[in-house]
Amino acid sequence: xxxxxxxxxxxxxxGSPGQIIALAFAAGIAVGSGLLLLPMATANVQPGASALDSxxxxxxxxxxxxxxxxxxxxxxxxxxxxxILGLMQVGGLGIMTVASLLVVLVSRRLGLxxxxxxxxxxxxLDASDVRRVLRNVVLFSVVGEAVTAALLxxxxxxxxxxxxxxxxxxxxxxxxxxxxxxGFVLRTEGMAGFVGDPWMLVPVALAVVVxxxxxxxxxxxxxxxxxxxxxxxxxxxxITSLGLLVxxxxxxxxxxxxxxxxxxxxxxxxxxxxxFFSAVMPRSGGFxxxxxxxxxxxxxLATDVLMFIGGGSASTAGxxxxxxxxxxxxxxxAEMRGEPDVDVGRRRIPVSNQRxxxxxxxxxxxxxxxxxxxxxxxxxxxxxxxxxxxxSALGTVGLSTGITANLPPAGQMLLILLMFVGRLGPLALASxxxxxxxxxxxxxxxxxxxxx
Amino acid sequence: xxxxxxxxxxxxxxGSPGQIIALAFAAGIAVGSGLLLLPMATANVQPGASALDSxxxxxxxxxxxxxxxxxxxxxxxxxxxxxILGLMQVGGLGIMTVASLLVVLVSRRLGLxxxxxxxxxxxxLDASDVRRVLRNVVLFSVVGEAVTAALLxxxxxxxxxxxxxxxxxxxxxxxxxxxxxxGFVLRTEGMAGFVGDPWMLVPVALAVVVxxxxxxxxxxxxxxxxxxxxxxxxxxxxITSLGLLVxxxxxxxxxxxxxxxxxxxxxxxxxxxxxFFSAVMPRSGGFxxxxxxxxxxxxxLATDVLMFIGGGSASTAGxxxxxxxxxxxxxxxAEMRGEPDVDVGRRRIPVSNQRxxxxxxxxxxxxxxxxxxxxxxxxxxxxxxxxxxxxSALGTVGLSTGITANLPPAGQMLLILLMFVGRLGPLALASxxxxxxxxxxxxxxxxxxxxx
Ligand SMILES: [K+]
Ligand SMILES: [K+]
Numbered sequence: 001x002x003x004x005x006x007x008x009x010x011x012x013x014x015g016s017p018g019q020i021i022a023l024a025f026a027a028g029i030a031v032g033s034g035l036l037l038l039p040m041a042t043a044n045v046q047p048g049a050s051a052l053d054s055x056x057x058x059x060x061x062x063x064x065x066x067x068x069x070x071x072x073x074x075x076x077x078x079x080x081x082x083x084i085l086g087l088m089q090v091g092g093l094g095i096m097t098v099a100s101l102l103v104v105l106v107s108r109r110l111g112l113x114x115x116x117x118x119x120x121x122x123x124x125l126d127a128s129d130v131r132r133v134l135r136n137v138v139l140f141s142v143v144g145e146a147v148t149a150a151l152l153x154x155x156x157x158x159x160x161x162x163x164x165x166x167x168x169x170x171x172x173x174x175x176x177x178x179x180x181x182x183g184f185v186l187r188t189e190g191m192a193g194f195v196g197d198p199w200m201l202v203p204v205a206l207a208v209v210v211x212x213x214x215x216x217x218x219x220x221x222x223x224x225x226x227x228x229x230x231x232x233x234x235x236x237x238x239i240t241s242l243g244l245l246v247x248x249x250x251x252x253x254x255x256x257x258x259x260x261x262x263x264x265x266x267x268x269x270x271x272x273x274x275x276f277f278s279a280v281m282p283r284s285g286g287f288x289x290x291x292x293x294x295x296x297x298x299x300x301l302a303t304d305v306l307m308f309i310g311g312g313s314a315s316t317a318g319x320x321x322x323x324x325x326x327x328x329x330x331x332x333x334a335e336m337r338g339e340p341d342v343d344v345g346r347r348r349i350p351v352s353n354q355r356x357x358x359x360x361x362x363x364x365x366x367x368x369x370x371x372x373x374x375x376x377x378x379x380x381x382x383x384x385x386x387x388x389x390x391x392s393a394l395g396t397v398g399l400s401t402g403i404t405a406n407l408p409p410a411g412q413m414l415l416i417l418l419m420f421v422g423r424l425g426p427l428a429l430a431s432x433x434x435x436x437x438x439x440x441x442x443x444x445x446x447x448x449x450x451x452x
Numbered sequence: 453x454x455x456x457x458x459x460x461x462x463x464x465x466x467g468s469p470g471q472i473i474a475l476a477f478a479a480g481i482a483v484g485s486g487l488l489l490l491p492m493a494t495a496n497v498q499p500g501a502s503a504l505d506s507x508x509x510x511x512x513x514x515x516x517x518x519x520x521x522x523x524x525x526x527x528x529x530x531x532x533x534x535x536i537l538g539l540m541q542v543g544g545l546g547i548m549t550v551a552s553l554l555v556v557l558v559s560r561r562l563g564l565x566x567x568x569x570x571x572x573x574x575x576x577l578d579a580s581d582v583r584r585v586l587r588n589v590v591l592f593s594v595v596g597e598a599v600t601a602a603l604l605x606x607x608x609x610x611x612x613x614x615x616x617x618x619x620x621x622x623x624x625x626x627x628x629x630x631x632x633x634x635g636f637v638l639r640t641e642g643m644a645g646f647v648g649d650p651w652m653l654v655p656v657a658l659a660v661v662v663x664x665x666x667x668x669x670x671x672x673x674x675x676x677x678x679x680x681x682x683x684x685x686x687x688x689x690x691i692t693s694l695g696l697l698v699x700x701x702x703x704x705x706x707x708x709x710x711x712x713x714x715x716x717x718x719x720x721x722x723x724x725x726x727x728f729f730s731a732v733m734p735r736s737g738g739f740x741x742x743x744x745x746x747x748x749x750x751x752x753l754a755t756d757v758l759m760f761i762g763g764g765s766a767s768t769a770g771x772x773x774x775x776x777x778x779x780x781x782x783x784x785x786a787e788m789r790g791e792p793d794v795d796v797g798r799r800r801i802p803v804s805n806q807r808x809x810x811x812x813x814x815x816x817x818x819x820x821x822x823x824x825x826x827x828x829x830x831x832x833x834x835x836x837x838x839x840x841x842x843x844s845a846l847g848t849v850g851l852s853t854g855i856t857a858n859l860p861p862a863g864q865m866l867l868i869l870l871m872f873v874g875r876l877g878p879l880a881l882a883s884x885x886x887x888x889x890x891x892x893x894x895x896x897x898x899x900x901x902x903x904x
Contacts, residue, residue: 297835298828305821328814335811340804347897351803352792358810359787362780365817369757376750383749383836445799 018428032058041080061087063423066183066286066398092180099314148207149175155199178207181316183286183398191289196270208285214315240326248279261294282306286398293402307395318396320364378411394422470880484510493532513539515875518635518738518850544632551766600659601627607651630659633768635738635850648722660737666767692778700731713746734758738850745854759847770848772816779809830863846874
């Protein structure tokens, strides 16, 4: 009976991984909101930020989303900026650590090795596992952020004449924001001041890509560059990410090529750089170098798709993840070819794994639909902008067509909820799906339905 | 080698079911367009209809969609109306016959019975099968249409004072249009003249529902009303259809309740009747009693979902079908509960069947996305209207927010293509997926990927 109840996975026991993460994030948002409510957190705003603005900003920072209802640069004081920096760093590290622990647990329980080694070992993490994963994730973050910060601070000091102290502070802020896929910027115009400058845009884009691939994949890539040694997760992540980057860059560059409000006035090099940057950011860095609100509706739609897919599993990126999307594409390909098995490289993907991907994608579509429906009712905006903002919040992307700050309070509260659910939902779902047992009591006789 | 090539299912041999159906439909459209191009087909239009208008109308009629670029009532002569009636009847019968034959073939090859009886029998239809299915489908159509026509003609004569001849003609036209889920009406204002009249609206809605459930399901329902004896196909179709009707009616009535352009001025009974009618029509009857173009964007979005899902397999309805949608919902439910098997009633759904549903849904989403993208580029319309028109064409629904007639020629040609693909694609796909062999040469070792 106990096994049966646990197996349903619907009402997790108190203390299930999903609940612990959700509680921790809720506590983090409460602390962050409290700090941002202090009068010293705002600049030139008396008597301080509103409750809604504080909660929105704290949620956006901790859930590494980057959507804003007030101008980050001018609304908050330096103290406020430090709070936002801290929230981004804690949120990014928290997500990466928990997700990486989950990966260790799942590989141990369900991977090839689990069946070759002792069964008794399966299903439990001890303190040394946690320490090891935490150490590696922190090392990964510190190295990635330090390299990016050094490059950006150097460029700000040498190329833009910023004083060393200011260049370092902005470099660190931008680097943490980029590596954790958060998308907060200390400038009112976002990244628009760096348009056409590869020394600023490329480090930010690379930090977003590396942070968005996720620690487990980067760890494998560092260990070996030979694709033959990669796990299926790394294989799918690398191929899908590369494909989406190339297709996204080509598509966005082409769609905005003649738009006088975006790429139109630039040279070909600038167009390509901006197109690349704009194709990286929906998954889910969230920085923008041209005004998203003035892009074409076709670009919005292409960006919607990229935001829905998101980045790598166990990374700081959001969305249904490239693993889910890539696996579904492989399943579809196998079905079209009539292959009974779904193979990736030299490995067969278990049917239960395929079903997990289906569940994550279906829940993502359902959640996006219901949220779009709700925000359409709560606002007076057009469908294209509403879909964009919903997918940006759910995918913790942070790009905006410009409507978020003008939404009624209920609309902004909905976005707060979506950022929270978008950040924690897939992780909670993945842990619930992956960790439970699958008892097989009996099987019923088969019968097919007609499809299509 | 031959088995291998055939198993891939990508390049069907000449004479594959999918190709034969596509060629037959293309021929039907050519003949229909030719007839509509004749000067005698138009009323008061010299020197006759344009080529694009003729092809659009012929495709819309044969693919039982109902989208129009010219006013059916005033643009075409009675000869033109007879051509449209013929195309609707041939298209509806053709789809039902081919799909029902496929059902027989699939049940025989893959069903429980195939394994209990001789293997040699599998995979072939003989002339007696074709005759039997054709006879039953024609019987089903004639009975359904005759009953509906009698009710409608009687009401038109008694309630609206139409002369008997005219009442009969309009009753037959409307009945064929409804039963085959086509959505053509002989009145400029559509069904708006019958608003609040259950004697007209209920027979039309019921004909749409019965035609949209499909012959195999109706055949089982007629044989037995006891759910325990139903196949999984019938079980999923009935439950999903009922659920969508109830939810759709409640949702659409609530969303339009106070809209002065639609339900606002009506009494409660009229609101409910119109809400019910408007919830039946997206799947995929296509009749409208209030102006779709003046419904709220929320209603459009809800209607979009209903149009995407569509009606029953092997019916005159379009969409990915309620079987596909219902099966995916059951798979998701099983995954959330942690059940290793996906059971419907007392039967287990094979994994390959689940994968077919996934493939149909993914291709549907991909096709809808790409088409929306294309039509957004080809027109100056907003995303919400473009999505609506694309899903209406792909789902062969025929509802319109009013933009179809004003689209540029390239946009109208895209809709022609979508109606054709939307009508034949799922059938061709289902036959390709269901009919091929699935050789198992060897299996690779398993490895899971991380999801979400
Ligand atoms: K972000
Ligand atoms: K229709």
